[in-house]
Every structure is written in C-alpha cells, then in structure tokens.
Amino acid sequence: MASRTIENYLKQIYLSRPADEAQWLTMGKLSAAVGVTPGTATSMVRAISDAHLVEYEPRAGVRLTPAGEQLALHVLRRHRLIELLLVQVLGLDWSEVHEDAEELEHVVSDRLLMKIDEILQHPAFDPHGDPIPTAGGVIRRQDCCTLLDCPLGEPTSIARILDQSAEFLQYVNQCGLLPGAEIRVANRNHQAQTVELMAIKSGENQVVAMSFSVAEKFLVQLNEQKK
Amino acid sequence: MASRTIENYLKQIYLSRPADEAQWLTMGKLSAAVGVTPGTATSMVRAISDAHLVEYEPRAGVRLTPAGEQLALHVLRRHRLIELLLVQVLGLDWSEVHEDAEELEHVVSDRLLMKIDEILQHPAFDPHGDPIPTAGGVIRRQDCCTLLDCPLGEPTSIARILDQSAEFLQYVNQCGLLPGAEIRVANRNHQAQTVELMAIKSGENQVVAMSFSVAEKFLVQLNEQKK
DNA sequence: TAATTAACTTTGTCTTATCAAAGTCAATTG
DNA sequence: CAATTGACTTTGATAAGACAAAGTTAATTA
Numbered sequence: 269m270a271s272r273t274i275e276n277y278l279k280q281i282y283l284s285r286p287a288d289e290a291q292w293l294t295m296g297k298l299s300a301a302v303g304v305t306p307g308t309a310t311s312m313v314r315a316i317s318d319a320h321l322v323e324y325e326p327r328a329g330v331r332l333t334p335a336g337e338q339l340a341l342h343v344l345r346r347h348r349l350i351e352l353l354l355v356q357v358l359g360l361d362w363s364e365v366h367e368d369a370e371e372l373e374h375v376v377s378d379r380l381l382m383k384i385d386e387i388l389q390h391p392a393f394d395p396h397g398d399p400i401p402t403a404g405g406v407i408r409r410q411d412c413c414t415l416l417d418c419p420l421g422e423p424t425s426i427a428r429i430l431d432q433s434a435e436f437l438q439y440v441n442q443c444g445l446l447p448g449a450e451i452r453v454a455n456r457n458h459q460a461q462t463v464e465l466m467a468i469k470s471g472e473n474q475v476v477a478m479s480f481s482v483a484e485k486f487l488v489q490l491n492e493q494k495k
Numbered sequence: 496m497a498s499r500t501i502e503n504y505l506k507q508i509y510l511s512r513p514a515d516e517a518q519w520l521t522m523g524k525l526s527a528a529v530g531v532t533p534g535t536a537t538s539m540v541r542a543i544s545d546a547h548l549v550e551y552e553p554r555a556g557v558r559l560t561p562a563g564e565q566l567a568l569h570v571l572r573r574h575r576l577i578e579l580l581l582v583q584v585l586g587l588d589w590s591e592v593h594e595d596a597e598e599l600e601h602v603v604s605d606r607l608l609m610k611i612d613e614i615l616q617h618p619a620f621d622p623h624g625d626p627i628p629t630a631g632g633v634i635r636r637q638d639c640c641t642l643l644d645c646p647l648g649e650p651t652s653i654a655r656i657l658d659q660s661a662e663f664l665q666y667v668n669q670c671g672l673l674p675g676a677e678i679r680v681a682n683r684n685h686q687a688q689t690v691e692l693m694a695i696k697s698g699e700n701q702v703v704a705m706s707f708s709v710a711e712k713f714l715v716q717l718n719e720q721k722k
Numbered sequence: 723t724a725a726t727t728a729a730c731t732t733t734g735t736c737t738t739a740t741c742a743a744a745g746t747c748a749a750t751t752g
Numbered sequence: 753c754a755a756t757t758g759a760c761t762t763t764g765a766t767a768a769g770a771c772a773a774a775g776t777t778a779a780t781t782a
Contacts, residue, residue, distance in 0.1 A: 273769065295730060308770055310731055315768090327730060327777065357584060358610045368607050375598035383585045500739065522760060535740055537761055542738090554747070554760060 270321070272374040275343045277302055277312055278321060281332055282340035292329030341401040346381055347373040348394035348401075353384050355395045362395035362446075363437035396437075397428030397447035397487065415463050415483035418453060419490070425450050428487040436485070443476045444469040445486065497548070499601040502570045504529055504539055505548060508559055509567035519556030568628040573608055574600040575621035575628075580611050582622045589622040589673075590664035623664075624655030624674035624714065642690050642710035646717070647680050655714040663712070670703045671696045672713065680715075 270278070280301040285293050299309035317324040321336035332340060350372045354365040376384075385391075385403070392408065393399055401407040412427050426449045429440055440446065450468040454475075457464070463483040467474045497505070507528040512520050526536035544551040548563035559567060577599045581592040603611075612618075612630070619635065620626055628634040639654050653676045656667055667673065677695040681702075684691070690710040694701045 271768080296728095299730095304769090305771060306730060307732075307772080312769075354607070358607070358614060360607065360610055364606070368604050371602035371604075372599070375602055377595055377598075379591070380581070380585070380587065380595050383587055387585060498738080523758095531739090532741055533760060534742080534762075539739075 270319075270339060273312070274316055274319075274321070275339070275374055277309075277316060278332065278336050278340040279343045279347075281322060281330055282337065282344065285332070292325060292331050294329045298330060338405045341405045341407060343373055344407075345401040345403070345405075346376050348398055349381060349384050349388065349391070350376060351394045351396070352388055352391055352400075356388060363434045363441060365395065366432045366434070393428075393447070395447070396432060397426070410487070410489070412487035412489055415453060415465065415478075415486045415488060416456075416480060418488050420453050420455065423450060423452055423491045424488045425491055426486060427489045429485060430487065431485045443467060444474060445476070450491065451488070497546075497566060500539070501543055501546075501548070502566070502601055504536075504543060505559065505563050505567040506570045506574075508549060508557055509564065509571065512559070519552060519558050521556045525557060565632045568632045568634060570600055571634075572628040572630070572632075573603050575625055576608060576611050576615065576618070577603060578621045578623070579615055579618055579627075583615060590661045590668065592622065593659045593661070620655075620674070622674070623659060624653070637714070637716070639714035639716055642680060642692065642705075642713045642715060643683075643707060645680060645715050647682065650677060650679055650718045651715045652677050652718055653713055654716045656712060657714065658712045670694060671701060672703070677718065678715070 277298070281293055281298060284297050284301045285291075295306055295309050295313070298313070299306045302309060304312075313322060313324050313330050316322050316336070317330075320333055321339060322333060323331045347369050350369040351362075351365045354360045354368060355362050360368075382403075391400060399408050399410060410427060418424055426445050426447050428447060429437065429445075431437075444467050445451070451465050452468070453463060453465045455464045456462075461480045462477050463480065464475065464477045467476055504525070508520055508525060511524050511528045512518075522533055522536050522540065525540070526533045529536060531539075540549060540551050540557050543549050543563070544557075547560055548566060549560060550558045574596050577596040578589075578592045581587045581595060582589050587595075609630075618627060626635050626637060637654060645651055653672050653674050655674060656664065656672075658664075671694050672678070678692050679695070680690060680692045682691045683689070688707045689704050690707065691702065691704045694703055
C-alpha cells in the first residue's frame with residue numbers, strides 16, 4: 269500500500285502536471301507543490317519510480333504512469349468527496365474544509381468512502397466546483413474558460429474556483445461568486461489589468477472588479493440557452 | 496504537538512490502566528495493547544516520560560500524569576464522537592466503525608470535532624455505550640456491574656459492550672443485546688461456567704446463554720423504578 | 723567559446739519508530 | 753541460598769522521510 273507521503277506526491281504530480289500532455293513536470297515545481305526541498309523530491313520520486321507509479325527522467329522531470337494516475341485520482345476522489353461531506357452534512361463553511369480534507373483523504377477507508385458517496389448521492393462536483401473522479405478512476409473534463417478568456421457580455425456562470433485558500437474563498441463569498449453564480453463579464457481593461465463583471469445576485473446586479481491574476485482563478489461556463 | 500504514535504500510547508495507557516489507581520501499568524501489558532515489542536514500548540515510554548506526559552519507573556511500569564491523562568481523554572473523545580457520527584449520520588453498522596475511528600481519531604481537527612459534537616447534540620455515550628469525555632476532559636463514571644456480578648432476577652439493561660471487535664459485535668447484534676436492551680439474568684451455573692438470561696425483545700422473551708468469559712464483556716445497569 | 727547562473731542531484735546526517743537479540747533483575751522454586 | 757524462570761531493559765540495526773550543503777548540468781550571457 270502506498271504511504272500517505274507517496275499519496276501526496278502522486279496527487280501533487282497530478283495537480284501540477286503541465287497542460288501539454290507530452291511535457292514533464294519539473295522537480296522544482298513538484299518540490300514546491302509538496303513543500304519539501306528539491307533534494308527530498310528527487311529521492312522520493314526515485315523511490316516512487318521504482319514502484320512503477322511514475323516515470324522519472326533526471327533533469328527532465330516526472331510524469332505519472334497509468335497506475336500512478338489511478339492512485340492519484342483515487343486520492344483526489346477521497347479529498348473531494350470529503351470536502352462535500354464536510355460542507356453538506358456537517359455544515360462547515362466551504363472556505364475552511366480544505367485543510368481537514370487534506371488529512372482525512374489519507375485515512376478514509378473504501379467502505380466509508382462508499383457510504384459518503386451514497387449519502388451525497390454520487391455527486392459530480394465538490395464545493396469548489398472541482399470534478400470528483402468516479403470510483404473507477406474516470407474524471408470528467410469540463411470545457412471551461414477563465415474570466416480572462418471567456419466572451420464579453422454573455423450570460424455565464426461561475427463553474428469552479430482554482431484557489432482553495434480560506435482567505436481567498438472568503439473573498440469569493442463576499443463577492444457572491446460561488447460556483448453556480450450567474451455573471452456577465454462587462455469589460456477587460458488591459459491598461460489597468462482588470463476585469464469588470466456583473467454578478468446577478470438575487471435579482472440585483474452587483475459590479476465587481478478584479479485584477480487579471482485574480483480573474484484567472486475563476487473558471488466559468490456559458491449559460492445553456494433556454495429553448 | 497503529540498505525534499499519532501504518542502497519542503496511541505497515551506490512549507492505551509489510559510484504557511489498560513489497572514482498576515486500582517495506585518498501581519502501575521506494566522510494560523508487558525502496554526506493549527501488548529499497543530502491538531509492539533516490549534523493547535519498543537520501553538523506549539517510547541522513556542521518550543513520553545521526558546515530555547512529562549507519563550511517570551515511568553523501570554521494572555514497575557507506567558502511569559499517566561494529569562497532562563497525559565487530558566491528552567488521552569481528548570483522543571478518546573475524538574474516537575467516540577467519530578464512532579457515533581459514523582453510525583448515526585453516515586449509517587455504518589456499529590460493528591464496523593471501530594477500525595475507521597482508530598485512524599480518524601488522529602486527524603480530526605478541533606474545529607471539525609466541535610461540529611460533530613454539535614450535530615450529534617453533545618452525546619454522552621458512543622454506540623458501544625462507552626462514555627464520551629467532555630471537551631474539558633471530564634469523563635462520567637458509570638456505576639455498572641458486569642453480567643457476572645449483577646443481581647439475579649431483577650430487570651436490568653445492557654449499558655456497555657467492552658469488546659469492540661466486529662465479530663463479537665455481530666454476535667451481540669444477533670442476541671439483541673445492544674446497549675439499552677432490557678434483560679433479566681435468570682441464573683448463573685458455576686459448574687458449567689455459564690450465565691443464562693432473558694432478553695426482552697419487542698415484547699417477546701428470548702433466552703440467551705453465554706460463558707462467564709463472554710458475560711464479563713457486558714456491563715449492565717439496574718432499570719430505574721417508574722414512580 | 724568561456725563564464726555565469728539557475729535548476730537539479732548527490733551525499734551525509736538527523737529524527738522517529740520499529741524489531742531482534744542479548745543482557746539484567748527479581749521472584750519463585752527446589 | 754543457589755538455580756531457574758519470566759519480565760523487563762539495553763543495544764545495535766533498519767526503514768522512511770526529511771534537510772543542508774556540496775557537487776553537476778545545461779542554458780544563458782557576454
């Protein structure tokens with residue numbers, strides 16, 4: 269069985285993998301993501317590679333094998349189901365469940381996970397809008413764009429928040445930009461590096477402005493047309 | 496912060512402590528309870544003693560300090576609240592929650608524990624009838640006797656099951672002897688080393704017989720008189 | 723192309739937690 | 753009171769996971 273440390277490395281390798289499938293994840297990025305020194309990451313990755321969970325190419329980086337990806341997705345499934353449980357059943361605020369889930373994801377048994385999945389009625393997304401892999405290790409790809417590259421003026425909805433820190437999520441709360449919120453991007457100001465948008469909050473329109481770097485943390489979906 | 500290993504040692508020292516307060520817990524019993532070799536227990540106890548969580552007297556044994564007892568009770572509180580949560584909210588069977596709780600007790604944050612306590616409405620007992628220490632580290636003493644030394648013929652109730660193994664609890668299920676069940680001890684046969692009792696199960700009386708060694712695992716309380 | 727630099731790897735050491743096996747103590751037995 | 757026995761402790765070794773610092777590579781700059 270993979271130790272909690274190995275589970276963590278695999279999860280971070282999955283989450284930090286570069287968009288281009290052919291690319292390797294560099295050791296620098298991995299060590300930063302896991303929170304260890306580069307030397308530690310190198311030696312751990314060597315060990316994980318001996319277990320055929322990753323491919324490792326010195327000075328190039330690391331990449332999950334199919335077996336490693338399955339394990340990573342399983343950890344992610346646990347993490348996201350737990351987050352949803354903490355919010356929906358135990359009533360914790362969505363801004364504060366990440367840390368707890370980070371620990372719980374390594375100790376929840378398959379039996380318990382099945383029960384959680386059942387109680388939540390086999391949910392597809394966690395409170396942050398992140399997709400929950402199936403028990404079989406399949407993850408649905410969302411076709412989303414960020415607030416930086418979605419069309420202007422059209423009615424869209426917040427689908428997913430990419431920054432899980434408590435402070436950021438509390439800011440998101442205040443703006444009313446939770447997953448599901450209906451919005452419209454009014455304008456992008458390239459000089460000021462800001463995005464301006466309208467949040468449609470219980471009938472009232474609220475104007476929100478944020479920098480490009482913050483806008484990147486929101487994934488949105490075009491609203492489906494009503495026929 | 497105490498590591499999960501230290502938490503486990505403290506919990507076992509608490510649970511295995513001899514009935515007589517003045518006695519020390521021997522290292523043999525502790526090492527068996529924790530599931531390590533005696534040498535390992537000795538060196539861990541030395542370390543825990545350096546942290547002033549236990550007193551250790553070579554060749555005599557080990558005993559919790561007030562600080563160590565508080566920590567042990569806190570772990571026990573987590574364990575028992577989690578067990579109740581798994582049964583009442585997640586719908587697991589009471590016979591199978593012990594293992595999960597054994598892991599979860601070391602990772603549940605204070606914040607999460609408070610929520611669990613709230614949702615369960617500050618319960619006093621876990622599914623096995625074990626008392627749950629308060630957040631302040633106070634544990635109510637039950638005045639119970641076992642099926643071996645309770646009075647014969649009088650109406651009593653099962654208060655607590657001391658063996659938490661899944662197989663045993665499944666047997667308890669079958670006999671209908673869950674905590675709260677009303678019973679009456681009919682007879683003790685010292686030659687056969689058996690106890691015979693009546694379980695009052697939904698109006699019908701059911702006769703159950705068990706050996707002295709099994710009878711010891713049930714704690715019972717005299718039923719309160721209705722005025 | 724040589725020098726510099728940033729990123730990565732190696733090496734040696736540390737901590738925690740464990741076991742096996744050898745050593746010690748003290749209580750019982752003869 | 754010596755010998756035996758069982759319980760406990762000590763010692764030495766191991767594995768996992770980490771860091772610091774020294775050593776490599778390879779890309780960039782001059």
